[in-house]
Structure formats: structure tokens, C-alpha cells
Amino acid sequence: MGLTSELTEASGAAAGTAPALLVERLAYAYPHGRQALFGVDLRVEPGERVAVLGPNGAGKTTLVLHLNGVLSGGSGRIEVAGLPVDKANLREIRRRVGVVFQDPDDQLFMPTVAEDVAFGPANFGVPDVAARVRAALEAVGMTEHADRSPLHLSGGQRRRVALATVLACDPEILVLDEPSANLEPVARRELAEVLLGLGRTMLMVTHDLPYAAQLCPRSVLIDDGVVIADGPTRELLADRELLAAHRLELPYGFRLP
Amino acid sequence: MGAGHAHVLYRAGGSAVHRMAPQVKIVAALAVVVCVVATPRTEFLAFGGYLAVLVAVWMVAGIPVRWFAARAVIELPFVILAVVMPFLGGGARYPFLGLSLSVDGSLAGWNILAKGTLGMLVSLTLAGTTTPRDLILGLQRLHVPAMVTTVATLMLRYLAVIAAEARRMRTARLARGHDPRFLWQVGATARGIGTLFVRSYERGERVHLAMVSRGFAGAMPDPGGAAVTRATWTFGLIPALLATSILAVALWA
Numbered sequence: 001m002g003l004t005s006e007l008t009e010a011s012g013a014a015a016g017t018a019p020a021l022l023v024e025r026l027a028y029a030y031p032h033g034r035q036a037l038f039g040v041d042l043r044v045e046p047g048e049r050v051a052v053l054g055p056n057g058a059g060k061t062t063l064v065l066h067l068n069g070v071l072s073g074g075s076g077r078i079e080v081a082g083l084p085v086d087k088a089n090l091r092e093i094r095r096r097v098g099v100v101f102q103d104p105d106d107q108l109f110m111p112t113v114a115e116d117v118a119f120g121p122a123n124f125g126v127p128d129v130a131a132r133v134r135a136a137l138e139a140v141g142m143t144e145h146a147d148r149s150p151l152h153l154s155g156g157q158r159r160r161v162a163l164a165t166v167l168a169c170d171p172e173i174l175v176l177d178e179p180s181a182n183l184e185p186v187a188r189r190e191l192a193e194v195l196l197g198l199g200r201t202m203l204m205v206t207h208d209l210p211y212a213a214q215l216c217p218r219s220v221l222i223d224d225g226v227v228i229a230d231g232p233t234r235e236l237l238a239d240r241e242l243l244a245a246h247r248l249e250l251p252y253g254f255r256l257p
Numbered sequence: 258m259g260a261g262h263a264h265v266l267y268r269a270g271g272s273a274v275h276r277m278a279p280q281v282k283i284v285a286a287l288a289v290v291v292c293v294v295a296t297p298r299t300e301f302l303a304f305g306g307y308l309a310v311l312v313a314v315w316m317v318a319g320i321p322v323r324w325f326a327a328r329a330v331i332e333l334p335f336v337i338l339a340v341v342m343p344f345l346g347g348g349a350r351y352p353f354l355g356l357s358l359s360v361d362g363s364l365a366g367w368n369i370l371a372k373g374t375l376g377m378l379v380s381l382t383l384a385g386t387t388t389p390r391d392l393i394l395g396l397q398r399l400h401v402p403a404m405v406t407t408v409a410t411l412m413l414r415y416l417a418v419i420a421a422e423a424r425r426m427r428t429a430r431l432a433r434g435h436d437p438r439f440l441w442q443v444g445a446t447a448r449g450i451g452t453l454f455v456r457s458y459e460r461g462e463r464v465h466l467a468m469v470s471r472g473f474a475g476a477m478p479d480p481g482g483a484a485v486t487r488a489t490w491t492f493g494l495i496p497a498l499l500a501t502s503i504l505a506v507a508l509w510a
Contacts, residue, residue, distance in 0.1 A: 065466075094470055099467075109414045109467075124472045151417050169471065
């Protein structure tokens with residue numbers, strides 16, 4: 001799928017299909033009282049790759065946990081490919097929203113890579129699990145490690161396996177929490193190549209601004225539980241004052257391409 | 258974190274014993290242990306028979322006796338108890354090498370020694386020819402409650418992760434001049450264990466979150482192994498059948 005996001009967006013709108021992700025006026029306070037989200041609005045069209053930027057404590061992770069219904073009980077509305085996130089269709093929502101967590105050691109818990117990748121599809125009861133596992137491992141270039149323990153893999157390999165565990169469920173939207181954290185430069189580039197090659201709708205939570213620039217044509221800046229800015233990543237990252245006001249900055253020596 | 262995962266008790270191989278379906282091996286091992294325990298302590302020949310069956314299994318598995326001998330050392334504390342019993346037992350006594358030993362105590366000691374050793378050798382045989390992963394798979398196929406197999410699976414995976422975490426914390430302590438050689442210095446180690454507990458707990462929550470996100474609803478998916486034929490069961494249970502015959506003969510006589 002070599003489509004640019006603009007093209008997919010246009011065709012999606014023309015066909016009148018539901019957005020891949022729709023978040024409306026989402027507000028949430030944790031049980032112990034701290035309000036994390038104050039009315040977040042976000043719309044992601046099929047095929048788009050969107051970066052969610054923001055400093056620590058901005059509410060990014062809280063937002064992610066709402067997308068697949070792990071957190072709920074606040075106000076607002078979330079839809080994934082037209083299906084509202086609520087108790088009744090939680091299972092289907094969790095299949096549609098593939099969350100790749102920050103630490104692969106939290107995500108990979110089965111004794112072998114193949115079994116871990118099969119965990120999601122088996123839970124969701126999708127047909128032909130074995131073929132899905134093969135396809136997912138091939139997509140991330142980890143086929144030859146299928147029978148190894150995740151313990152024996154490098155950090156970058158683990159990250160790619162974690163991605164495969166979610167891909168195997170064939171999600172409508174991939175949600176990546178800090179995908180580049182703790183990766184060496186080569187592993188970081190390899191992951192970027194894999195992600196770009198997938199051609200899937202993607203929401204990438206990060207404060208790695210160069211990575212956002214490389215992977216996502218569009219960015220959303222979140223701080224203090226609201227959307228501050230939403231636009232082309234290049235323009236957003238060129239606004240130094242805006243970044244500085246929200247504790248974000250480009251790394252030393254980095255120039256926007 | 259590439260260290261670890263060298264299974265202490267598993268000895269890789271491709272023999273018929275290694276390849277046998279784990280659930281069959283578990284049932285066979287359990288049956289042999291039950292036979293051993295049910296044998297009256299005075300049936301000395303029967304115990305020799307069980308040992309012969311075990312040695313035969315080892316030969317098929319291609320594992321040398323000394324491999325088992327080295328791992329049997331774990332039994333030593335019980336052996337000491339067994340050796341002391343003839344001296345401490347009451348009742349009738351008999352002379353042996355100039356010592357006066359209790360008949361009852363000797364038999365009790367022998368009972369512990371013979372049954373303990375055989376039971377442990379059976380377990381070692383099972384563990385030596387079956388990977389921990391396959392053992393859990395076997396238990397799952399034998400319909401052991403899902404909660405037990407899930408906990409065991411997670412333990413298998415995260416023991417190494419937590420051990421690595423503990424190692425890093427220790428290195429960090431040493432790097433800041435901590436040198437726990439004296440009793441009054443164990444405080445930092447103890448607090449480290451507390452921190453490790455909290456961290457492991459937090460990790461547990463994150464792992465659960467990640468599992469729920471992939472549709473986990475309380476039961477592990479069926480690994481879907483090949484069905485085991487009746488012929489395989491029969492073949493795999495030969496040692497158990499032999500042990501049962503030995504027990505039957507011992508009880509009959």
C-alpha cells in the first residue's frame with residue numbers, strides 16, 4: 001500500500017466511510033481525583049498516520065487506555081471504525097485497536113515468540129490463527145525467530161515481535177506508545193521501515209519529535225488534557241515557541257527535512 | 258538480559274522419551290510414584306524392580322546415570338534423617354558392626370531412603386526429558402485448572418525478567434559503594450527487596466493491562482497440540498504398567 005495519507009483521506013471521505021478513530025469531548029478524572037483529560041477531540045481517517053505529541057503527564061497514556069476501553073467512566077464518546085467503545089462490544093473494540101505498549105517485556109509473556117503472537121488471535125477467535133501468526137511475523141521480519149523465547153531477543157527484535165502480536169489481530173488502527181523508547185539507532189530505523197511498510201492506520205504517542213517527523217504526516221499536540229494543536233507535523237515542529245510552551249524541543253543539531 | 262533460561266534440570270535430547278507427549282509422561286511418572294509409595298517397606302525386591310524400570314527408561318532416553326546422581330544431591334538432608342533413625346528408634350534392637358540398632362528405626366529409615374530416592378529419581382527423569390514449557394502444556398492438556406497453568410506460564414516467563422531486574426539493582430548498589438559483607442549492611446539489601454516487590458507488582462499490572470488489550474478474558478487459549486493416539490498412551494505408559502505389575506506381585510506375595 002503505497003498510498004499517502006492525503007490520498008486515503010480523500011478517498012475515505014469520498015466514499016463516506018466512518019473514520020478509523022473518532023474521539024469527541026473525552027474527559028476523564030482518575031478515581032483518586034486527578035483530572036487527566038479535559039475534553040479531547042480527535043478524528044483519524046483510515047490510512048492516516050498521526051503522532052500524538054506532548055510532555056510527560058499531558059494525558060497521552062490516559063487517552064490511549066481509553067481507545068480500547070481499558071479506562072472508561074469519563075464523559076465523551078469514542079468510535080473505532082464506526083463502532084462505539086462501550087461494554088457491550090469491548091471484545092471487538094480491543095481487536096480493532098491494537099495497542100503496542102512501551103515496554104515489550106510487559107507485552108511478551110508467552111514462552112515462545114509464535115505462541116505470543118498467537119495469543120491475541122486465539123482470544124479473539126479469528127479463523128486460521130497459524131496463517132495469521134506467519135503473516136504477522138513476516139511483516140516484521142521475525143519469521144526465523146518464531147520458536148525462540150522473547151528473553152533471547154534483542155530490544156529491537158522484541159519491539160518488532162510486540163508489534164507482530166498486535167498485527168496478528170488485524171486491527172483497524174495501530175496505537176503505539178513510545179515506539180522508539182530504549183532503541184539503538186539501527187533498531188529505531190528498522191522499526192520505522194517496518195511501520196512505514198505496513199500501510200496501516202496508526203496513532204503514535206511519543207515525545208521523540210524526529211521520529212514523528214519521519215513517520216507521521218500529521219501531528220496532534222496534547223497538554224494538560226486538551227488538544228493544543230493539530231496539523232501537518234512539519235509545520236507543528238517548525239513552531240519553536242509552541243513547542244517550548246509545552247516542554248517539547250527538537251534534539252540538538254536536528255534540522256527539519 | 259540474554260542470560261538465563263539454561264534449564265538446570267532439563268537435558269536436551271531427541272530420544273523416544275524426550276519426544277513422548279508430555280501429558281503421557283506426567284501420568285506415567287505420577288503412576289510410578291504412587292506404586293512406589295504404596296509398596297510395603299519390607300518388599301525389598303520390589304524397590305529394586307522400580308529402580309530397574311527407571312534405569313531402563315534412562316537407557317532409552319540416553320541419559321547417563323551420573324547425570325541423575327549429580328542432581329540427586331538435593332536429597333541429602335533426608336538421607337541424614339534416614340541414617341539417624343536406626344539409632345533413635347525404639348522397640349526391639351539388633352547388633353550391627355558392634356552397634357545396637359533399632360529394628361523399627363532401621364525399617365523407617367530404609368522406607369524414607371528408598372521411597373524418597375525413587376520418587377525423586379522419577380521426578381528428575383520427567384524433568385530431565387521434558388522442558389518446563391512442555392510440562393505446563395502437559396498439565397493444560399490434562400485439564401489442570403487454567404489458573405494454575407496460567408500462573409505457572411507467567412512465572413516461567415517473568416522469573417528471568419525479575420531476576421535481571423534484581424541483578425541491575427544490585428549492580429547499581431555496588432556501584433555506589435555498597436559492600437554487603439557485614440550483618441549491619443543488609444539493610445540496603447532488604448530495602449532493595451522491598452523495591453523489587455513493588456516493581457514486580459507494577460509490572461504485573463502492566464502485563465495484565467497488555468493481556469486484556471489483546472482480548473484476555475481469564476483463560477489461556479488452547480495451544481492446540483496434536484491429539485495423542487491410544488498407541489502412544491500405551492507405549493508411554495509401559496514404565497507405569499511395569500511398576501504396577503511389580504506392586505501387584507509384591508502385594509500378592
